[in-house]
Amino acid sequence: MIAATEPIRILPKSRADGGEGQFLExxxxxxxxxxxxxxxxxxxxxxxRIVKLKPVFGxxxxxxxxxxxxxxxxxxxxxxxxxxxxxxLTNNWAYALAVEKLAGIQVPERAxxxxxxxxxxxRFQNHAALIxxxxxxxxxxxxxxxxxxxxxxxxxxxxxxxxxxxMMCNYMRFGGCRVDLPAGWLDHxxxxxxxxxxxxxxxxxxxxSNEILMARTQGVGVLSKELAVNAGVTGPVLRASGVNYDxxxxxxxxxxxxxxxxxxxxxxGDTYDRYMVRxxxxxxxxxxxxQALKDIPEGPIVDPKTRIRGFKPKPGExxxxxxxxxxxxxxxxxxxxxxxxYRYRVRPxxxxxxxxxxxxxxxRNVADVVVILGSIDIxxxxxxx
Amino acid sequence: MDEQLKTELRKQGIxxxxxxxxxxxxxxxxxxxxxxxxxxxxxxxxxxxxxxxxMARFGAEVFRPSPRQADLMIVAGTVTxxxxxxxxxxxxxxxxxxxxxxxxxxxxxxxxxKQGYNVLKGIDRYIPVDxxxxxxxxxxxxxxxxxxxxxxxxxxxxxxGADRPRHLRADAPSEFIVPGFGxxxxxxxQNPEVWNAPLVNISLAGTDDAGKH
Numbered sequence: 001m002i003a004a005t006e007p008i009r010i011l012p013k014s015r016a017d018g019g020e021g022q023f024l025e026x027x028x029x030x031x032x033x034x035x036x037x038x039x040x041x042x043x044x045x046x047x048x049r050i051v052k053l054k055p056v057f058g059x060x061x062x063x064x065x066x067x068x069x070x071x072x073x074x075x076x077x078x079x080x081x082x083x084x085x086x087x088x089l090t091n092n093w094a095y096a097l098a099v100e101k102l103a104g105i106q107v108p109e110r111a112x113x114x115x116x117x118x119x120x121x122x123r124f125q126n127h128a129a130l131i132x133x134x135x136x137x138x139x140x141x142x143x144x145x146x147x148x149x150x151x152x153x154x155x156x157x158x159x160x161x162x163x164x165x166x167m168m169c170n171y172m173r174f175g176g177c178r179v180d181l182p183a184g185w186l187d188h189x190x191x192x193x194x195x196x197x198x199x200x201x202x203x204x205x206x207x208x209s210n211e212i213l214m215a216r217t218q219g220v221g222v223l224s225k226e227l228a229v230n231a232g233v234t235g236p237v238l239r240a241s242g243v244n245y246d247x248x249x250x251x252x253x254x255x256x257x258x259x260x261x262x263x264x265x266x267x268x269g270d271t272y273d274r275y276m277v278r279x280x281x282x283x284x285x286x287x288x289x290x291q292a293l294k295d296i297p298e299g300p301i302v303d304p305k306t307r308i309r310g311f312k313p314k315p316g317e318x319x320x321x322x323x324x325x326x327x328x329x330x331x332x333x334x335x336x337x338x339x340x341x342y343r344y345r346v347r348p349x350x351x352x353x354x355x356x357x358x359x360x361x362x363x364r365n366v367a368d369v370v371v372i373l374g375s376i377d378i379x380x381x382x383x384x385x
Numbered sequence: 386m387d388e389q390l391k392t393e394l395r396k397q398g399i400x401x402x403x404x405x406x407x408x409x410x411x412x413x414x415x416x417x418x419x420x421x422x423x424x425x426x427x428x429x430x431x432x433x434x435x436x437x438x439x440m441a442r443f444g445a446e447v448f449r450p451s452p453r454q455a456d457l458m459i460v461a462g463t464v465t466x467x468x469x470x471x472x473x474x475x476x477x478x479x480x481x482x483x484x485x486x487x488x489x490x491x492x493x494x495x496x497x498x499k500q501g502y503n504v505l506k507g508i509d510r511y512i513p514v515d516x517x518x519x520x521x522x523x524x525x526x527x528x529x530x531x532x533x534x535x536x537x538x539x540x541x542x543x544x545x546g547a548d549r550p551r552h553l554r555a556d557a558p559s560e561f562i563v564p565g566f567g568x569x570x571x572x573x574x575q576n577p578e579v580w581n582a583p584l585v586n587i588s589l590a591g592t593d594d595a596g597k598h
Contacts, residue, residue: 030471033420033450037427038468059468060424063501070500079497085425085522149435167425167522381424 023051028369030059036133036373037380041357048365053358057351057384064385068344073099073174073311076344081168083346084382086126089118089159090324092172097253098320098331099174103313105306111176112255113296117189118159118171119322120285120292124196125152126325126377127236127278127285128203134275134374135207138216144207151199158189174311176302186293193289200282208279217271221360221372224269232352235327236281237376240266240273247323254322258295261287271375312339326350326377348382405544412456412482413444413539416532419455420448421475424462426489426522433525443532452478457535459528460514463491463498464505466571470563476512477560481552484539486531487514490521497521510575512561513551 029040038059044052064083068076080095081088093115100107107115129152132145156166161182163169171178207213223233228241238245246263248256264280266273315337321330327349334343353376360372386401394401422430434440434448449455452475464472476485487508490496495506508514515538518531542550551557561579564571575582 030468031421031475038423059465059471060463061465061467061503062424062463062498063503064498067498067501082425082497085428146436149432150437153432153435153437166524167428 026366029056036378037383039378039380039383041369041373043366043369045366050361050364050366050369053361053369055354055357060380060384062381062385065344065346069341072339073313073341074308076341077172078168078170081170082381083348083385084324084326084329084350084379085167086129086379087122087325088167088169089122089163089171090322091329092169093119093254094320094322094324094329095331096172096174096320097322098318098333099313101320102316102318102333102335103174103311105175106303107176107254108300108303109255109297110180110299111301113292114177114181114301115172115254116256116259116292117289117296118162118169120289121155121158121189123325124282124285124289125155127282128152130374130377131203131207131275131278134371135213137370137374138213140212144203147199147203147206151196154192158185158192161185161188173302173306173308175306176300178302180301186296189289190293193286193293196286197283200279200286204279208276213275214272216368216371217275217375219268220271220364220368221375222268222270223356223360227356227359228269231356233327233356234352235323235325235349235377236277237274237327237353239263240277241269242267247321247328251321253320259288259291271371274375310339312337321347324349326379326382327353346382346385348385350376350378350380350382354378354383408544409540409542413536416443416445416457416484416535417447417449417455418445418457418459419452419475419479420450421458422461423464423468423472424491426461426492429522429525430459430461430488430528433528438525438529440529440532443529443536445532452476453480455479456482457484457486458512459486459488460492460508461488461522463496464508465503466505466566467503469505469508469511469571470565472508473511473561473563477563481559482550483552483559484515484535485512486516486518486528486535488518488528488531489523490519493517493519505571507580510580511564512576513579 024045026043026045027040028043030038040056040059042054042056043050064079068079077092077095080091083091128148132148135144136142159169160166162185163171163178223237223241225241225243228238228243234245242265244263244265247253249263261284264277264284266277313335315335317332317334319330319332321328328347329349330347332345332347333341336342357373357376361369364372391401432438434446440446445457458476458479460472476483487493491498492508495504498504499506516531516535518527520527544553552559558578562573562576564573
């Protein structure tokens with residue numbers, strides 16, 4: 001490992017063809033405009049080509065798991081917001097699901113619908129923002145990102161009127177949700193969702209057949225089916241490689257079995273497929289949203305039998321997982337019968353997806369690393385926890 | 386110069402000003418922040434520079450990737466002990482005059498993660514901070530408010546005299562100690578030039594004098 005004071009090091013090179021020269025070891029990050037947070041890559045270069053790439057984590061290790069062992073079950077809910085800070089509502093849901101499994105709590109129907117609506121809105125804004133960042137990494141300085149953030153702000157307005165916060169929603173509760181939908185929220189959401197197909201058409205027309213985007217992404221960072229499955233990659237990255245695996249379909253958690261939606265899949269597993277799968281997933285999210293906004297019933301939003309104060313589940317263990325926008329997000333909880341979990345473990349999709357980074361990058365140019373990293377979609381809050 | 390005379394002259398199309406006003410006016414309206422995000426707050430920082438909030442209205446939209454070209458460091462997010470040396474090093478690499486906005490609860494004090502073993506309890510232990518924004522994360526409006534507060538601060542900086550800012554003094558430091566990794570904690574655990582632990586007078590507690598203060 002190179003010290004941080006020594007960002008560039010020259011190594012003697014032993015080439016297979018017997019040529020003369022040197023390798024260059026460069027430390028990319030932790031402050032680098034394209035690393036999506038505080039993430040460092042130790043890259044060994046042969047000219048422009050990547051020979052070796054070592055990811056270095058831990059610059060945002062915030063002791064989430066250790067803190068959670070000293071908090072009550074509900075006390076950890078705000079911390080889950082800060083795991084993947086783009087998608088706080090899906091994080092909340094995954095944690096609530098794990099605790100509900102642990103304590104055997106049932107969720108009322110209306111709460112299930114609210115959960116699905118907020119989760120799909122979260123997925124939509126995450127994918128829109130990701131495509132914006134990805135194109136920015138390729139040099140489209142800001143325009144797609146501005147389009148994406150325009151829609152994201154409106155979605156955040158919906159979240160704010162529902163939960164009181166733009167980003168850190170802290171909304172799910174064990175056995176339901178914290179508050180009911182405010183008056184007029186559903187109409188507002190319906191009207192907004194009706195405008196989204198137009199945005200998607202515009203967004204697609206802006207980018208999908210763009211020559212630079214195709215040249216920079218097609219055939220770049222090809223992830224094979226076998227490697228994706230063996231490395232435990234999940235989410236859109238896995239589906240872009242042609243593996244049909246979506247926790248929404250596999251587990252049918254919540255009430256996802258009531259909705260008709262398709263799982264978009266890629267063919268080549270390259271960066272372009274990963275981009276395209278996300279674009280198509282946004283359309284499927286709209287599908288689910290339209291159905292859920294139409295069918296949502298009246299009723300209670302939280303199971304009245306759930307105890308908020310003095311919540312002590314019986315000794316045991318549970319693993320709750322959902323399809324977060326980035327992949328399978330799971331919480332593994334071990335209870336010893338007290339008010340705080342004995343062990344609290346997060347299975348972050350970003351970290352698992354990041355493990356294939358070296359294989360995707362070897363043989364490519366330095367500029368491609370930035371694009372490949374962008375297409376994997378990492379958030380450091382989740383990788384380092 | 387008399388304010389009334391100034392307004393009269395301005396009506397004639399003549400602008401009268403002092404060097405200090407002109408210098409500060411130019412500086413406060415072209416603050417270039419460092420493109421430097423640490424955690425959650427960085428997303429709100431990006432949102433502040435996007436179309437709805439549009440930080441460009443205040444002359445601060447040019448996010449520079451290199452510290453050499455930046456005037457303003459927005460410490461947006463949790464500073465962990467592993468990251469703290471790099472933050473200080475980046476600050477040292479910025480050219481004077483330079484300013485720091487400490488954005489969010491984590492950068493101010495460690496925030497919700499304060500009890501964590503790996504979290505620095507406030508970046509102001511190592512570098513001087515000009516504006517603090519509370520919130521977790523602060524809204525983009527709060528960041529714009531902090532920027533305006535910083536502009537006011539710059540506007541009133543004298544160019545001469547005892548109160549002149551750090552970058553106009555030969556004796557004031559522009560670089561600060563980069564902490565290293567010690568056996569148990571960062572070493573030094575704080576920079577006494579910048580920050581000292583607030584003194585709490587414990588001896589008064591529980592005595593008859595306690596009520597008097």
